[in-house]
Amino acid sequence: MTKIWKITEADLTNADNQEALLEQLEEIKIAFTYGEIIGIPTETVYGLAADARNSEAINKIFSAKGRPGDNPLIIHIHDISQLEDFTAVLDERVLSLMEAFWPGPISFILPLTGDYLSSTAVAELDSVAVRMPSHPVGRKILQHADMPLAAPSANISGKPSPTNAQHVIDDLEDRVYGVVDSESAIYGIESTVLDCTQFPYRIARPGAVTKEQLEAVLESAVDTVSSQTDKPISPGMKYKHYAPSQPLIVIEGGINNNTKLPVERTQKVGIIAPETSREFIGEDIQFISLCRDRNSYREAARNLYSALRIMDNSDVDIIFIHGFDKVPESEGLMNRIYKATGNEVIQGG
Numbered sequence: 001m002t003k004i005w006k007i008t009e010a011d012l013t014n015a016d017n018q019e020a021l022l023e024q025l026e027e028i029k030i031a032f033t034y035g036e037i038i039g040i041p042t043e044t045v046y047g048l049a050a051d052a053r054n055s056e057a058i059n060k061i062f063s064a065k066g067r068p069g070d071n072p073l074i075i076h077i078h079d080i081s082q083l084e085d086f087t088a089v090l091d092e093r094v095l096s097l098m099e100a101f102w103p104g105p106i107s108f109i110l111p112l113t114g115d116y117l118s119s120t121a122v123a124e125l126d127s128v129a130v131r132m133p134s135h136p137v138g139r140k141i142l143q144h145a146d147m148p149l150a151a152p153s154a155n156i157s158g159k160p161s162p163t164n165a166q167h168v169i170d171d172l173e174d175r176v177y178g179v180v181d182s183e184s185a186i187y188g189i190e191s192t193v194l195d196c197t198q199f200p201y202r203i204a205r206p207g208a209v210t211k212e213q214l215e216a217v218l219e220s221a222v223d224t225v226s227s228q229t230d231k232p233i234s235p236g237m238k239y240k241h242y243a244p245s246q247p248l249i250v251i252e253g254g255i256n257n258n259t260k261l262p263v264e265r266t267q268k269v270g271i272i273a274p275e276t277s278r279e280f281i282g283e284d285i286q287f288i289s290l291c292r293d294r295n296s297y298r299e300a301a302r303n304l305y306s307a308l309r310i311m312d313n314s315d316v317d318i319i320f321i322h323g324f325d326k327v328p329e330s331e332g333l334m335n336r337i338y339k340a341t342g343n344e345v346i347q348g349g
């Protein structure tokens, strides 16, 4: 039986609840100490966590997810001083970024030192991705456990990442020791990954923290790794991701009265788009409202994976999704949408 710990943000400060809370946190810590794997909330997506020093525990993560062993995990911490155990002294530029964006939705790839971390967790690389999450419950778990936790997204490899505890249970129940059931992830897409092993730094995966925000802090340019031309620096980027089982197609420019969908008469159609598109969509189409309007990028990112999961579990044969304008704030969102579609695009008309 998978254990479920219900811990909400309000529980952390509820004076009447402190004893029960401490008991839950202690139980979770002991489970990690014994090499168990547990689904935990973060502000980006839910993670599947284990003690990053324990290779046996890390192997459980890879097999529960069906994840290829050459795809390294992100190491989660609650305090910068923990980095002393496994990275060299931090460059001041990295430190300034950590101060600006941590705790929060960005991971930094740093040179790895020593053999403190399980080499399985970092896929035998000589670098390591680290993140300090801000989700209050995720953060509390990290603080109480006081150990580095390796945590990839808590989905089966190839499925959309989980943005709430139910998604984790749907994918991984009986494959994990337990799941912490807390608030949904507020960002909804995985962290920005910034490669800081060479200068200028390079964005290996776009996310909520944008290139422009990073450049403003660094006062210098940040590169982006193009998945088409560059050799992937994040091994994970080479795998197809987040895909529902039906064909998924982006409608560039969005839907209007002139939009002609390339579908057969017999196909059941699903559309994921902003609420403002609803008026152009027929009764026989399954519509999921992703966000308020075409500029609501944050809300769209927060709801994207949930929408993909609902469509995936429905009886529609083909899915279309609104393509958002290309602006800095939509980069992470559109990156995930394109990855889910495998770059299949039509023009909205």
Ligand code: TXA
Pocket (backbone or CB within 6 Å): 042, 044, 045, 046, 047, 048, 071, 072, 073, 074, 107, 109, 122, 125, 127, 128, 129, 131, 151, 152, 153, 154, 189, 190, 191, 193, 204, 205, 233, 234, 235, 236, 237
């Ligand atoms: O928001 C997130 O980052 C979530 C939550 C749970 O923190 N975690 C997450 O982990 O998305 P995962 O394992 O699904 O994605 C980690 C990405 C992969 O693309 C992996 O290849 C890359 O980070 N990565 C990790 N360590 C790396 C390294 N040393 N060098 C290059 N890429 C690395």
Ligand code: MG
Pocket (backbone or CB within 6 Å): 152, 153, 161
């Ligand atoms: Mg993932």
